[in-house]
Amino acid sequence: MDELDTRVLAVVARIPAGQAASYGDVAGAAGTPTAREVGQALQRHGRSVPWWRVVRADGTPAPHLRTEQLRLLAQEGVPLTPDGGAVDFGRARWSEARRDRDDGEQQTLFG
DNA sequence: CGCGTGACGTATC
DNA sequence: AGATACGCCACGC
Numbered sequence: 001m002d003e004l005d006t007r008v009l010a011v012v013a014r015i016p017a018g019q020a021a022s023y024g025d026v027a028g029a030a031g032t033p034t035a036r037e038v039g040q041a042l043q044r045h046g047r048s049v050p051w052w053r054v055v056r057a058d059g060t061p062a063p064h065l066r067t068e069q070l071r072l073l074a075q076e077g078v079p080l081t082p083d084g085g086a087v088d089f090g091r092a093r094w095s096e097a098r099r100d101r102d103d104g105e106q107q108t109l110f111g
Numbered sequence: 112c113g114c115g116t117g118a119c120g121t122a123t124c
Numbered sequence: 125a126g127a128t129a130c131g132c133c134a135c136g137c
Contacts, residue, residue, distance in 0.1 A: 004134085023119055034132050039118040046118075054118080062118040069118095 001045060004032055008041035011096070015053040017076045019094035020087045022057045029096040053078070053094075059086035 007030040015021055023035035032038060039062075042051050052072040055061045059081065061069035066085075074080060079088040 002134095027119085033134085035119040036117065036133060037119090040134065042118055051118080056118085057120055065118065 002041075004030075004037060005041040005045055008032055008038050009045055009049050012042070012046075012049040012051065012054055015050060015094050017050070017053075018078055018092070020053045020055055020059075020073065020078055020089075020092045021094045022059075022089075023054060024057055025093070025095060026054055055087050059089045061086075 008026060011026050011030040012021075021029075023038040026038045027033070027035045030038070032041075035057075038054065042049075042054065052061075052065075052069045055069070060066075061073075070080070070084065073087060074084070079091045080086065081088050
């Protein structure tokens with residue numbers, strides 16, 4: 001397994017349940033050059049990580065996984081858009097940076 | 112090395 | 125909103 005793939009998987013594995021990240025987000029956090037690489041890494045080794053928490057930049061899942069992925073996301077309580085066809089990135093977006101802050105500053109604007 | 116391909120992203124029409 | 129175009133970069137042939 002390539003080191004690049006390993007880093008991608010490591011990042012995906014740290015996305016907490018109930019949140020999601022875009023391919024681009026993962027790419028940035030993993031240090032991979034482009035979002036495309038994230039997709040390729042998941043296609044090859046995604047089986048061992050919560051791959052469904054990774055969606056496209058606009059919150060929609062990849063076409064061929066649409067049904068399955070949305071089901072898994074909804075199942076663990078990830079906020080979806082009104083139409084239920086995409087992740088509500090206004091509330092569910094995860095980022096490496098926010099990971100630390102959340103610990104001592106629990107979300108306050110959930111109303 | 113060139114070329115097609117793709118779980119991507121942004122800009123345009 | 126849906127379709128196209130182009131940039132991007134690793135991979136396989």
